[in-house]
Amino acid sequence: MKKIIVLFLMFVLIVGCNEQNNNAQGQGGQNQESANNDASNNASNNEANNSNEPVIVEITEEWGNKMCPVMQDEAVDKETFVVYEDKKVYLCCDECVEKFQADPKKYHDFLVQSSK
Incomplete structure (x- = not known):
């Protein structure tokens, strides 16, 4: 945000x-x-x-994860998120944001499981 x-x-x-x-x-x-x-x-x-200027788009779709995909035993902070595959991924802290952004595919399976 x-x-x-x-x-x-x-x-x-x-x-x-x-x-x-x-x-x-x-x-x-x-x-x-x-x-x-x-x-x-x-x-x-x-x-x-x-046409070269950044466009601000409001992302409304979410993965729906309640637990952090990086530190999977930690609850998420709804103010801390990144956008992955056009959906919000909530994380527990800024450190996890950096880890997630470094390799988002690593956490894809967790997001799929947690969104069911």
Whole structure:
């Protein structure tokens, strides 16, 4: 969740800086027609750049695991999760997040069993 928030804040910061830069270019003694042409060119460039920007997607599906797939005797923390195969996998701690992300296939069978 923290990573999603950080990505969103970075996106807002980048977009805000880009808008300030575009506004500064439009105020440099240009006539209205020239400023409009620059604005339309900038809009086209921004549309092309936006395709490379990260997209924030809300993941609603879950594996449904109640126990941590890494430390299988520990209950999960619903605030600590990663996304694996487009579903949330809950873990017990940040250390387990790192271990899971290093080799998620290692824990696949546990997730399948725990989701039944």
